[in-house]
Amino acid sequence: MGSKLIIFGLSNIAECAYEYFTHDSEYDVVAFTVDKDFVPERAEHFNKPIVPFDKLLGLYPADQYDVFVAVGSQYLNRFRAEKVSAVKAMGYSLASYVSSRAFVWPNVVLGEHVFIQEDNTIQPFAKIGSNVTLWAGNHIGHASVIEDNCFVTSHVVISGHCRIGENSFVGVNASIADCVEIGRDNLIGMGAIISKNTPDNSLYSTKKTDIAKISARKFCKVEDV
Template sequence: MFETARAILKQDPAAHSLAEVVLTYPGMQALFWHRIAQYFSNHHHSFLASFLRRHSEHRTGISIAPQAQIGKRVFIDHGVGVVIGETAIIEDDVVLLHGVTLGSRHAEDTGRRHPHIKHGAYIGANAQILGSVTVGKFSKIGAGAIVLKDVPDYATAVGSPARIIEKK
């Protein structure tokens, strides 16, 4: 967790100290509770995992399913309204802004129903990424975009439905 806090301190000009990041950033608190809930989920204590998820959601405004896989140094900035589904995968060094949804499209689907966000991606405010899509390494998703198809590495996607406007 301190590795994440140090990374946030480096990249967020509004952060003034490590203590401030750890104690007041809702994304840090949500990830802390998520890691504990995930432990209980992995050890077949689903009630405790669900209870901790609800506690975290109530305190932070961020809903993370205990089964979601979240990497290192993930920064959930502001956080209110972020929803991360149970089969979502978020790799290292990803930034999510407020209102982001990593959700499913079809309730009857089995297997991976939620997005896979690769290393270094940046997801803008209120972006909706739905279904078993992949957002490539170091890609950017614009604010308010609705992503229903894969986004390649190093691409920028905007709009509803999202379209690629730039690929490096």
């Protein structure tokens, strides 16, 4: 049996974290915790107790349990960062998850409290900061750096020698060219193509695909039945 783990959160991200830690790590998830105002009427989640965060330390001593903060990118990752700081101030060690199905080159440097899902490729000399989430299927190029408190969604390409500034969010299928530096507090939208350095506090979005004037069945010459 591995170390005992408490997960902060009850969202879909927390549910994913529970699955990954349970089935692909040495951790044993023993409880969930959330702020007291968000504790639901039900007493359990996945048959594990739900504990108010302000009662956590009294019930689960910090020297016997680790904590993982399963929170998304709200407020440009600041909510997750605040909870991580609170957990550390209580004396808990922070858990990390790196999928057994991720490819992480041996000299890659990983910070604390990372969440790296399956099919991520992280090439030589890359550095991943603390409190970083890499959802499934990304490419992190050689010698690139992802700074603290970032959230990279899925099928993102970060080419070689890039730098992603702290607190940034990178959306699904975004592509970042070689040697590009993304400023801190950037929101890179789904499908964006970034080929030049970006300033801090920048938002990049792409146009949504419009519906065509012709229907799918007519275009494909399907007879209505």
